[in-house]
Amino acid sequence: MVFQVSTNSILLNSIKNSNFIFSKLMALSDTKSEIYSLNNELSKTRTKLLAIGATVLSNDRNSEEENNVKKQLAHIAKTLQLTSKKWEILKQKHKSDNSFKELDKKFKQLHNSLIELCNFLSAGDIKSAIKQPTQKIQDSFFDSFVIYMGDLNEDLQQQYINQENAYKASLIFFVCFLAISLFFVFFSWYLLKNTLITPLKKLGESISTISSGDLSKNISLEGKNEIAKLARSIELMRVNLVNIVNEIKTYTNHSLSGIGKLSSGNNELAARTEEQASALEETASSMEEISSTVKQNTENVANAASIVLSATNLSRNCGEEVNDVVRLMKDISEYSNKIFEITDVIDSIAFQTNILALNASVEAARAGEQGRGFAVVSGEVRELAQKCTDSAKNIKILIDN
Numbered sequence: 287m288v289f290q291v292s293t294n295s296i297l298l299n300s301i302k303n304s305n306f307i308f309s310k311l312m313a314l315s316d317t318k319s320e321i322y323s324l325n326n327e328l329s330k331t332r333t334k335l336l337a338i339g340a341t342v343l344s345n346d347r348n349s350e351e352e353n354n355v356k357k358q359l360a361h362i363a364k365t366l367q368l369t370s371k372k373w374e375i376l377k378q379k380h381k382s383d384n385s386f387k388e389l390d391k392k393f394k395q396l397h398n399s400l401i402e403l404c405n406f407l408s409a410g411d412i413k414s415a416i417k418q419p420t421q422k423i424q425d426s427f428f429d430s431f432v433i434y435m436g437d438l439n440e441d442l443q444q445q446y447i448n449q450e451n452a453y454k455a456s457l458i459f460f461v462c463f464l465a466i467s468l469f470f471v472f473f474s475w476y477l478l479k480n481t482l483i484t485p486l487k488k489l490g491e492s493i494s495t496i497s498s499g500d501l502s503k504n505i506s507l508e509g510k511n512e513i514a515k516l517a518r519s520i521e522l523m524r525v526n527l528v529n530i531v532n533e534i535k536t537y538t539n540h541s542l543s544g545i546g547k548l549s550s551g552n553n554e555l556a557a558r559t560e561e562q563a564s565a566l567e568e569t570a571s572s573m574e575e576i577s578s579t580v581k582q583n584t585e586n587v588a589n590a591a592s593i594v595l596s597a598t599n600l601s602r603n604c605g606e607e608v609n610d611v612v613r614l615m616k617d618i619s620e621y622s623n624k625i626f627e628i629t630d631v632i633d634s635i636a637f638q639t640n641i642l643a644l645n646a647s648v649e650a651a652r653a654g655e656q657g658r659g660f661a662v663v664s665g666e667v668r669e670l671a672q673k674c675t676d677s678a679k680n681i682k683i684l685i686d687n
Contacts, residue, residue, distance in 0.1 A: 342410060481511060647661055
C-alpha cells in the first residue's frame with residue numbers, strides 16, 4: 287500500500303510539473319500572440335498615420351479629403367484607446383513579473399508617441415510629426431519584446447530543467463524506495479515463513495497425526511507467540527487424551543475381567559442347575575418306586591385286614607388260629623412301623639427336594655433369561671415334592687385308621 291501511495295505521489299508530481307510547464311508554454315504562446323497582435327496594430331496605426339501625413343503634406347486637398355482625414359484620425363484615436371485597454375489587461379496578467387515592467391514602459395512610449403503623432407496630424411503640424419522618432423521608439427519596443435520573450439524562454443527552460451531534476455530525484459527515490467520495499471518484503475516473508483508458515487505447517491501435521499489416532503508424537507514449538515501457545519495447548523490436549531485412553535483401557539480390562547467372571551459364574555450355575563435337574567429326576571424316579579412300594583404295602587395291609595377278618599372268624603373255632611392271628615397282627619404292626627419309617631423317608635426326601643427346588647429357583651432367578659427353563663423345572667419338582675408329602679400324610683392317616 288505504501289509502495290502504491292509513493293508511486294501515485296511521484297506520478298502525480300510528474301503530472302503536476304508537466305501541467306505546469308504546459309501551462310507556462312500556453313501562457314508564453316498567448317503572451318507572444320497578444321504582444322505580436324498589439325505590435326501589429328500599432329504598426330498598422332503608424333502606417334495609417336504616415337499615409338495621413340502624406341495626404342496632409344499635399345496642398346491640393348479638398349473639403350472631402352479633409353473630412354476623410356479627420357474621420358481616419360478619430361478612428362485611429364479610438365483604436366489606440368482600445369489597444370491601451372488590451373495592454374492593461376495583459377499587464378494585469380503579468381503584474382508580478384518584473385521583466386514585464388520594461389516592456390510596459392516601452393509600450394507606453396510607443397503608444398504615447400502614436401497619440402502625439404495623431405495630435406500633430408490633427409493640428410496640421412507636419413514638421414513636428416516628421417521630427418518625432420516614432421520608428422526608433424517602435425524598434426526599441428520590439429527589442430524589449432524580444433528580450434522579454436528570451437527571458438520567458440529562459441525561465442521556461444529553467445522550469446523544465448527543474449522539473450527534469452525533480453523527476454530524476456523522484457525516480458531515484460522511487461528506485462531506492464522500491465529496493466527498500468523489496469528488502470522489507472523478502473525480510474517480512476522470511477520472518478513470516480519462520481514464525482508463522484513453518485510452525486503452522488508443523489502444527490497442522492501434528493493435528494493430522496492426532497486425528498488419525500496416533501497420540502505417541504510430542505508437539506514441541508519454541509517461542510512466546512500465539513502459535514507457540516496454541517502448540518502448547520494442543521500438546522496438553524494430547525497428553526490428556528493419552529491419559530483418557532489409558533483410563534478407558536484400564537476400565538475396559540476390568541470390564542472384560544468382570545464379564546469373564548460373570549460368564550464362568552453362569553457356566554457354573556448352568557452346571558449346578560443341570561446337576562439339580564438330574565438329582566430331581568433321580569428323586570422323581572425314587573418317588574415313583576416309593577409310591578409303588580406304598581401301593582404294595584397298602585395291598586398287603588388290605589390282605590392283612592382280610593386275613594384278620596378271616597382270623598377273627600376262625601378264632602371262634604380255634605385257639606391256635608387266634609395265636610396265629612396274634613402273631614399276624616404283630617407282623618402287621620411291624621409292617622405298619624416299617625411303613626411309617628418309609629413315609630418318614632418320603633417326607634424327608636420331599637423336604638430335601640423342595641429345598642433343592644427352591645435353590646434351583648434362586649439360581650434360575652440369578653441367571654435371568656438363561657435360567658428361565660430351570661425355573662420351570664424347579665416349579666414342577668416342587669409340585670411333585672408336595673404331592674409326595676401329601677401321599678405320605680394320606681398313608682399315615684390310612685394306617686392310623
